Amino acid sequence: MAIKTKRMLSKTKSCSCSMPGVWRAAAYCSGAAVIFHSPRACAHVARSMDISAQYRALANGAAENLKPIPVVSSMLQEKHSIFGGADRLRACIEDVVNTYRPKCLIIANSCVAGVIGDDVEAVGKESEVKYGIPVLTVPCYGFLDGEYYQGYFAVAEQLAERFFHKQTKLENTALLIGDNGGPWGHYAKEVKRLLAYFSIKVIGQFPGYIPINELPQITAASFSIILGGRGQTYNGLTKIARLLEMNYEVPYLQDGYPVGWDNTVDWLRNLGVFLHQEDLAEKAVVQEKDKLFAFADKVKKITQGKRCVVCIGRMLMYFHPAGILETLRRLEMQVEAIILFDNYNTKERKLMVEAVSAQCQAPIIDQTAGQQLLETVDLVLTTHEITNNQDIKQIFLPMLPLVGTSGEIEFMDCIYKTLCRRGEKGGIVYV
Amino acid sequence: MSETAEWGNVCSRVDTCALTGAAAFFTGIKGAEVLVNGPLWCYFYALRHLEKSNSRLGERFHGSQPDNNAVVYGTEECLTDALDYIRENRAPSILLIENSCSVSLIGDDIEGIAAKAKLPFSVIGMDSGGLRGGFAEGYSKASIRLWQYLDLPDIKIKCRLGVNLLGATTAYFNGRNDLEEIKRILETANYRVIAVPGAGSELETLQKIPAAQLNIVINEELGLETAKYLKERYGTPYVVAGIPYGLKGTLRWLEKIAEVLPSDLESVREECVKTQEELLAAVNEARCTWGELWFDKIIVAAPGTTAFCIAQTLREEWADTEKLTVICQNTLKDLRGPVEADEILLAEKNSKKIEQILQQSDNTLILGSSSESSVLLREGKKFWCCNIAYPVQDEVLLTTAPFAGIRGAGHMLQRLWNLKIKAQLPY
Numbered sequence: 066m067a068i069k070t071k072r073m074l075s076k077t078k079s080c081s082c083s084m085p086g087v088w089r090a091a092a093y094c095s096g097a098a099v100i101f102h103s104p105r106a107c108a109h110v111a112r113s114m115d116i117s118a119q120y121r122a123l124a125n126g127a128a129e130n131l132k133p134i135p136v137v138s139s140m141l142q143e144k145h146s147i148f149g150g151a152d153r154l155r156a157c158i159e160d161v162v163n164t165y166r167p168k169c170l171i172i173a174n175s176c177v178a179g180v181i182g183d184d185v186e187a188v189g190k191e192s193e194v195k196y197g198i199p200v201l202t203v204p205c206y207g208f209l210d211g212e213y214y215q216g217y218f219a220v221a222e223q224l225a226e227r228f229f230h231k232q233t234k235l236e237n238t239a240l241l242i243g244d245n246g247g248p249w250g251h252y253a254k255e256v257k258r259l260l261a262y263f264s265i266k267v268i269g270q271f272p273g274y275i276p277i278n279e280l281p282q283i284t285a286a287s288f289s290i291i292l293g294g295r296g297q298t299y300n301g302l303t304k305i306a307r308l309l310e311m312n313y314e315v316p317y318l319q320d321g322y323p324v325g326w327d328n329t330v331d332w333l334r335n336l337g338v339f340l341h342q343e344d345l346a347e348k349a350v351v352q353e354k355d356k357l358f359a360f361a362d363k364v365k366k367i368t369q370g371k372r373c374v375v376c377i378g379r380m381l382m383y384f385h386p387a388g389i390l391e392t393l394r395r396l397e398m399q400v401e402a403i404i405l406f407d408n409y410n411t412k413e414r415k416l417m418v419e420a421v422s423a424q425c426q427a428p429i430i431d432q433t434a435g436q437q438l439l440e441t442v443d444l445v446l447t448t449h450e451i452t453n454n455q456d457i458k459q460i461f462l463p464m465l466p467l468v469g470t471s472g473e474i475e476f477m478d479c480i481y482k483t484l485c486r487r488g489e490k491g492g493i494v495y496v
Numbered sequence: 497m498s499e500t501a502e503w504g505n506v507c508s509r510v511d512t513c514a515l516t517g518a519a520a521f522f523t524g525i526k527g528a529e530v531l532v533n534g535p536l537w538c539y540f541y542a543l544r545h546l547e548k549s550n551s552r553l554g555e556r557f558h559g560s561q562p563d564n565n566a567v568v569y570g571t572e573e574c575l576t577d578a579l580d581y582i583r584e585n586r587a588p589s590i591l592l593i594e595n596s597c598s599v600s601l602i603g604d605d606i607e608g609i610a611a612k613a614k615l616p617f618s619v620i621g622m623d624s625g626g627l628r629g630g631f632a633e634g635y636s637k638a639s640i641r642l643w644q645y646l647d648l649p650d651i652k653i654k655c656r657l658g659v660n661l662l663g664a665t666t667a668y669f670n671g672r673n674d675l676e677e678i679k680r681i682l683e684t685a686n687y688r689v690i691a692v693p694g695a696g697s698e699l700e701t702l703q704k705i706p707a708a709q710l711n712i713v714i715n716e717e718l719g720l721e722t723a724k725y726l727k728e729r730y731g732t733p734y735v736v737a738g739i740p741y742g743l744k745g746t747l748r749w750l751e752k753i754a755e756v757l758p759s760d761l762e763s764v765r766e767e768c769v770k771t772q773e774e775l776l777a778a779v780n781e782a783r784c785t786w787g788e789l790w791f792d793k794i795i796v797a798a799p800g801t802t803a804f805c806i807a808q809t810l811r812e813e814w815a816d817t818e819k820l821t822v823i824c825q826n827t828l829k830d831l832r833g834p835v836e837a838d839e840i841l842l843a844e845k846n847s848k849k850i851e852q853i854l855q856q857s858d859n860t861l862i863l864g865s866s867s868e869s870s871v872l873l874r875e876g877k878k879f880w881c882c883n884i885a886y887p888v889q890d891e892v893l894l895t896t897a898p899f900a901g902i903r904g905a906g907h908m909l910q911r912l913w914n915l916k917i918k919a920q921l922p923y
Binding site for chain 1: 501503504505506507509510511512513514516535536537538540541562563564566596597598601602610614625627628632848866867870873874887889896
């Protein structure tokens with residue numbers, strides 16, 4: 066019997082929606098309002114995402130204190146598919162302007178508006194003149210002509226173009242670019258902690274977390290740091306960082322994604338060179354290394370020699386196995402095999418096999434061959450929850466791994482605690 | 497959706513789309529499966545919502561994943577691929593193919609495409625998604641679509657004291673446990689529950705639906721239109737009973753049913769009296785130490801029927817307050833509003849006022865969801881929260897204890913008292 070997994074998706078086609086991306090790019094920019102030109106329920110997807118993020122932040126002990134901006138749906142109905150929804154949108158804009166008095170209005174388009182063919186851009190331009198406030202529109206419609214990040218980047222770029230001004234630089238300040246859970250998220254917190262080695266203070270996180278009336282001042286930052294990622298996320302964020310550099314003289318730290326220890330060291334050294342503070346970077350590396358290896362030594366009494374498998378079902382552009390395998394080596398664990406799930410096409414599988422082979426000598430096997438092995442190992446690290454074996458101890462490998470030394474320590478702590486677990490409690494452990 | 501619907505901030509309202517509601521109804525039929533002919537994003541959100549009450553739902557809930565090209569050239573290719581997968585790997589008793597809102601605008605003949613796929617099981621196609629409304633509209637339309645498709649012959653000899661429960665769902669918070677308690681109470685009162693469409697009955701059982709002497713509508717927003725359809729088609733009378741909360745509330749609920757279809761309610765009355773004695777003794781004990789179960793203000797916010805029914809019982813049987821506000825997520829036509837409420841607000845018509853009330857509420861008990869709590873949290877207000885509706889982010893509910901019925905009366909009182917006690921403790 067083959068391994069069974071939960072929510073395994075096998076296509077590489079468009080799968081997200083641009084509307085939540087549009088909203089997220091301005092979600093906590095007080096002074097703005099977002100209209101979803103869509104059926105009512107589409108706006109509730111953004112609301113659900115917001116509630117989940119709020120409680121995740123609370124669970125992580127963050128004092129989340131920013132209020133989300135109003136999100137209003139134009140409430141498209143069946144009749145608008147015949148007569149068009151532009152008038153409906155105009156009326157909704159008027160209502161939102163009168164109710165919330167926004168300093169900036171942002172319109173997200175649904176796939177319905179795209180199929181109907183509403184000229185949202187024209188309505189936006191007309192409303193801008195009528196109400197005398199910036200009205201931003203985007204070139205994507207729900208899942209059509211773009212995904213989450215196309216909506217996100219389109220708004221970010223326009224916010225920068227409309228509101229940023231050149232400012233006198235504030236020394237030793239940085240602007241974070243990207244989201245990754247916002248100022249309360251692990252990424253931003255870890256970057257702020259590492260920046261403290263260089264006495265750098267973060268003065269904002271763009272887009273999404275700066276009030277509209279503070280946007281013009283944000284270019285006073287000495288430099289910007291991209292809260293990285295892989296693939297299109299990183300490319301899009303880099304485009305924003307470049308825009309800041311070219312138009313507002315805010316240089317950015319290039320090529321940085323501090324995931325895993327090696328990348329964290331590179332990131333710190335890169336930052337040292339960028340700031341001409343190489344000595345501080347080396348000091349930071351030494352201190353961080355001590356911290357990391359002290360923790361690894363502490364938990365090795367449990368992890369050393371333990372047998373594990375790594376199950377992967379994500380494309381290489383979203384998930385690189387190097388960091389995980391590096392952590393397992395540090396904990397002196399024995400990787401028995403890498404199990405590749407059946408959702409890869411030939412090309413994607415080949416890429417993943419190459420990436421794994423470059424890091425590890427363990428055999429690479431398929432989903433069917435892997436089932437028996439699962440029952441014999443101490444730990445399973447997996448990109449998808451395994452549902453047909455409740456006895457195994459499994460750790461979920463997230464799409465966005467925790468960054469920096471703290472992220473590495475948290476991941477090692479998770480492995481340690483899972484190995485300490487007794488009995489057959491089932492389920493999956495989230496890092 | 498009404499013409500008078502008011503625009504408002506999403507924080508004032510919690511609702512998923514018709515696609516989710518239709519899927520909730522069909523996946524609520526044991527053995528039935530659903531194929532969403534719409535974007536993966538919409539499919540995934542519906543799945544995540546429905547999985548809360550059915551952890552294995554993913555096996556019976558499929559998506560065709562159309563992309564940009566499909567919207568231009570039609571969804572036949574991706575739909576056929578998905579149907580091939582279902583034919584080869586699954587054996588549903590019936591399959592619902594539902595178009596998402598944008599796909600429904602293309603006008604693909606989904607039943608025609610399904611016919612070409614030569615599937616060895618019944619297939620129903622319908623347009624769904626947000627253009628058709630919210631969860632309730634989707635559930636209701638899917639239900640009627642099923643009865644139209646089945647077109648069952650009437651059963652002339654009715655089952656004595658046989659009833660169907662309409663508009664029941666396990667997709668509401670604690671819905672499964674409430675439904676079990678409702679069935680238990682009806683059976684204690686000698687009624688015979690024939691079928692619960694959309695909440696556990698198999699397709700075979702649903703064939704017997706015309707045999708009932710009475711259709712009982714549990715959640716009006718989900719079941720009323722089906723009840724009307726079945727009355728017109730089979731002449732079966734219906735009663736919009738709502739959800740029985742509290743002990744007096746349960747008896748009142750049962751008496752409403754018995755007015756139309758009389759039965760012996762004595763066993764239920766006895767159980768209520770016995771439970772009442774036990775609860776009163778325990779509550780008096782708590783009062784001795786902790787005082788009265790008083791909250792300066794109470795806001796009840798939930799799907800229509802839940803909100804109406806729980807608000808009435810809350811003030812009549814459980815807690816005291818100066819002001820009780822009811823925020824109703826659906827507009828109800830038949831069920832009488834709670835007479836004990838000071839203010840009733842409809843999410844569809846009063847969204848701006850709801851937003852304002854939530855932002856200004858202090859020292860308030862919220863009987864609602866994490867959506868309302870989320871607003872009060874960010875406003876830095878002092879409040880207590882007892883979840884009665886999704887989304888729920890701040891509570892784990894694992895037991896089989898219902899909120900409704902006789903067993904639910906004790907459970908709800910327990911939750912409310914523990915909220916109060918916890919708030920008074922320094923730890």
